[in-house]
Amino acid sequence: MQVTRRQFFKICAAGVGSSSLVALGFAPGEALAEVRAFKLARTTETRNTCPYCSVGCGVLIYSLGDKAKNAPGEIMHIEGDPDHPVNRGTLCPKGAGLLDFVHSPGRLTQPEYRAPGSKEWTPISWDDAFTRIAKLMKDDRDKNFIAKNDKGETVNRWVSTGMLAASASSNETGYLTQKIARSLGMLAFDNQARV
Amino acid sequence: MSRWIHRYSAGERSNHWAVAISFVLAALSGIALFHPAFFFLSHLFGGGTWDRILHPYIGVFLALVFILLALRFWRRNVIRPRDREWMRHMGDELHNRDERMPETGKYNGGQKVLFWTVVMLIPILLLTGIVIWRPWFAPAFPLVVLRIAVLIHAVVAWLMILAIIVHVYAALWVKGSVRAMTRGTVSPAWAKHHHRAWYRELTGK
């Protein structure tokens, strides 16, 4: 390659020129600084209480959408409720991770049945499950209900079926459960106060 | 063209240009990361990320082809007393007072110094480059090693670029030289004038 003096000037000029164009803003694809978009902008905020321990922290649940009929709200963020007098917006590692409890792969989504001796679950409809459970309960109650004890005292109890109640369920659930259990004469009935 | 003297074989020319092209690419992609003023050069390689990805591979290629080149040329570049003499006459050389220059072989003292400079710099670039190569090797080195490596890489690359600027300029400046690497031949006059000893060796004159 023979570069003449003229050519050499040309090369230099082109180099300087292209750098100047860049300096003038012709550089391709240079992005501007931008923070991540605030993700809660038009989400729906719902007030709730942390379901774990009994500090009873207030939480704010953010779900997608504005509750329009065609857009079922998916929960996408949970954080502390700053108005709550106890937690004042704070959450512990459990509360701060509530989103992953709501969306846990361990969540159950359909009623299941395991037959005696079986190695697996099989799906069952709610109606079949309720009907079968009710039948089992009634059979057991009818068979083992104790109306009077050995001394002839009226005792009206049923202790061959027991129940453990959820201490993370609401008062309303707890109250209904208590009412149903006692109407059946249940005594083998406990909650998590101890463990 | 019987009046031309053969200086480089096709293999030598190819090897040289492989080195030259990969060096230019390495330099351009490297200098893009070296200083913001040159970041625009990364667009020649498809943007900053491609620049970061390609640069080390180009560098490794450069090192490989350079090793071949060095193996081809090192014997001719062994420095001799007359090269030292040549160096003492650098000023005359630069001012085109060629008549005062001592006789030289296939390469003059300046060319040899450049050769050995590059022989030293390329391995340093290769080694420091491997140390800072992400995502492959950098995570294996402690931070302080990375910091030293990245500094050395930059300084050595700079020296290398300076050396090559001198090399390229010299080629352009000394008329008739470029043909040696493009066509493999030089004019007998060129050979006789610039590399008298080599010319004599070839012609016996």
Next chain:
Amino acid sequence: MALQSLDIKARSATTTPSPHVRIEGAIPVAKLIDISKCIGCKACQVACMEWNDLRDEVGTNVGVYDNPRDLTDQSWTVMRFSEVEVEQGRLEWLIRKDGCMHCADPGCLKACPSPGAIVQYSNGIVDFHEENCIGCGYCITGCPFNIPRISKKDNKAYKCTLCSDRVGVGLEPACVKTCPTGAIVFGSKIDMIHHAEGRIADLKERGYSNAGLYDPQGVGGTHVMYVLQHGDKPELYANLPKDPSISPLVSLWKGITKPLMNFGIGLAVFAGFFHFVTVGPKLVPDEEADADDPPPPADPSRAYDPARPLSTRSDHE
């Protein structure tokens, strides 16, 4: 929200000033981490991952409480637990929340070669913009606290943003909001220093005579500060550097060296140019070119051929 609205104080690999006339009025913010109040519950780690939609690996236990074991592209903050006996027989469990310190003089930003991959806002937040990140890892080299991590998935650097998206709309960072004990507080840097003074006075009253604020001046101060019970011994807290600064190697590399080198290259080019225009090309004198010496035959065998035995090759000049 584009650059103009954000009051950029500094931008990586940008040699001219970023638009920052509003800096004078901007309020520098700071996060203050009071280690004496920290219970190491890791709520901040969870809130950080949750807010930023990150999920690190479910790892293993290696005999300590630290999990994840180190910062990663998915864990922008981790708790570091140290059991120390500062006084003989008096155990202390020092738990430090590690993460980006948001230095006023950010080494990462200084080291970054990609324009706009790292920005420092006028409020002091140092933020990575991964769309500009090229994955070279220079930020890691530049950081005096060893904070940035390159993702194995996309080879881009990540670290705490100080929830710039939350701060941008007037909220506190997620870790600050969640902190159960108020060990992490957030506000203007002046207020945080004032708050820290109150905390230090309280600690001194409780016998921590060397309690102090960690706002290292070697990096120009930080926008994440610690209250330390043992302010004189930051290294007790999982090797928090005592007097951090950008490594001199990095300063040398990214400091004066580069313009000098550019100048050197430019000088070399121009030296050649002026040499050419003053001295002129080196030509073979006409009398030599016109010499009637017949050229030697173009005999390839005379040329260098590595394949030929040494004895027949004329390697010697």
Next chain:
Amino acid sequence: MTNHWVDIKNTDLVLIMGGNAAEAHPCGFKWVTEAKAHRKARLIVVDPRFTRSAAVSDYYAPIRAGTDIAFLGGVINYLLSNDKIHHEYVKTYTDFSFLVKDEFAFNDGIFSGYNPEKRSYDKSTWGYQMGADGYVVTDPTLQNPRCVYQMMKAHYARYTPDVVSSICGTPKEAFLKVCEMIAGTAAPNKTMTIMYALGWTQHSQGSQNIRTGAMVQLLLGNIGVAGGGMNALRGHSNIQGLTDLGLLSNLLPGYMSLPNDAEQDYTAYVEKRASKPLRPGQLSYWQNYNKFFVSNMKAWWGDAATAENNWCYDWLPKLDKGYDLLQVFENMNQGKVNGYICQGFNPLASAPCKVKVSGSLAKLKYLVIIDPLATETSEFWQNHGEYNDVDPAKIQTEVFRLPSTCFAEEDGSLVSSSRVLQWHWKAAEPPGDAKGDQEIMAGIFLRVRDLYKKGGGAFPDPILNLTWKHRQPEAPSPEELAKEFSGKALKDVTDPKDTAKVLVKAGEQLNGFAELRDDGSTSCGCWIFSGAWSEKGNLMARRDNSDPYGIGQTLNWAFAWPANRRVLYNRASCDPSGKPYDPTRKLIAWDAASGKWGGADIPDFKPDSPPEDGMNPFIMNPEGVARFFAVDKMAEGPFPEHYEPMESPLANNPMHPKNEMARANPAARVFKEDWASFGKPDQFPYVGTTYRLTEHFHFWTKHARLNAIIQPEQFVEIGEDLAKEKGIKDGDHVRVRSKRGFIVAVAVVTKRVRTLDVEGRKVHTVGMPIHWGFMGLTKNGYITNTLTPFVGDANTQTPEFKAFLVNIEKV
């Protein structure tokens, strides 16, 4: 909690013992840090481990697991012998001056009336001397050796600092330092709060641990005052509510109790519970028992509950014994239980001695799981390798697993440990086909009822007549249920002083339990919750967080039981003349001008009873005062006494070295074959203790990825000395064995678990977090309760998870 979370900020000293608030209740613990920051409060942590609470404490004292009564008994001794007590408070507001029956005795660790065969006491001697006027005889001079003060002083004199240090392994100077700090709060203007949780309850003498703590607080005058109290931190989000609603074997809502077999007579049943005052001028609020009871029966059986049928008294099941968790699994193991329903409860992981629980479940005919998550219990029949090595083919239990909603998918209220009922709102639909718990319970109940309706069967009356006035019978709404337990007037309720004045019209919601009547004119499903949903609306949903007095009393935030008061016994924060002991923390005071008590809180008192009438603050006790002497309320004695855990590293009880009967709690119930499952120190020389970590909640959060990330794998903690002895290093896998099985986990070797000097020898502790299992996102682990013993507290049957024996080896 007697007080509430925010109130902790008002304290001068926090004692965390038998709990680990920083880890288990971080957001509540915030108020400890507030007290430290703003009141210069000090924090003491007494725990076998240097916990994350200890990490931010001002003073930490180690203690051997299961020796809290010895420690606190020593504190009582220190306070009494150094006279660091709140004199006016204890003299006026406690039973200090009450005389105890002469027959009552305490001999070498055993109280009078013990029956070793039954392992229980005849408590007839555990009472007061009664005067001819029907009131307790007192000695205001406190000189009588039979007065409670003198007897208590004598009882605890044995707990000298040396004895305490030797039993507990707490260095003597550490113990004395703690005593000194605690004693400082005897001043009327100083107070201490005690925060405890399962670290006190889960012992064979758990209830007495708490009693001893309460006694310390009473001596210091720290009950009823802002920043004071006995604060049970409590576990689950609504464990308080479920207990309030009586979801325990022997309870009815509002701490009313079910009759036992002998209580065939309704009137006698009520009279026994509606205690008459034991001292003149006292309120004895339980005298209203019948109003609560009748209203409860009306809520459940409506028109079917009439005066003629004793408001369906006989429809309630009667107890022949308690049917707590351990008893039921014992029965199950004996094949006496056919069906079991686990609603949001994971007993395979939560109950002691996994091998027994697992074997018991396998004997069931049917098991119903109602849960949002796939629990270990729901898969007890499934083989999960080493973690649950069973053969499904051999397990004949039918199992139903019904998916329920989680908190985010339902409306309703929860009661926090502050006793505040807080409403929450549904944010999303449940996943898949999951249904709310109320729908599930209704679905089962309505089908059972239909079967009885159609085919009859055993005693169908309570089932057929159960009130079910729901607009959608198959889906009772939370609003309807909340209104039902809050209560309404069935007929006009009139003012007893002026019957022409109607307080609440028929059909309206009641304002509170003061409006309950025993004539069937009111209905209320849980009297202590009465007024939560009044005609003013849903008070549980109130969200006004204003704190006008600046001491954290947000009375318009939600609704606290009882009657929205936030600090129980708050009358005790004032001196007998009605002036606050500490005006800077005034809760209430007597306002002579208006003739009423009032202030920052709702008075826990008869609001118009002037101080000169001499009514005392503890209105739920027939004595009107707080009891140091527990009369017959506790199973193992009126004064707490140190007993060793059922499994102890010591061969005997150092307090009673020669009395084998008094080695462990003599009244703790042990099932016959379980005796063989207890280990001895020669084979199992180390103290095992289980606990929770801040990163996890029970066995739930291992299903939440975020929590799995921050604490991924099962581990056990041991001290450096033991590690050295056994050649165990950080990160090694170790096998921990008890007599009941083994677990394998990673070892965390730490300075935080100390070797203690106990009775002249070294005692090592092995700490074991419980959170792992074979379901969820964390690394699979062994169920820690494989190791724990099948024994419970003598009063509550809470399992002894906190102190048992293990051995450890490197795998």
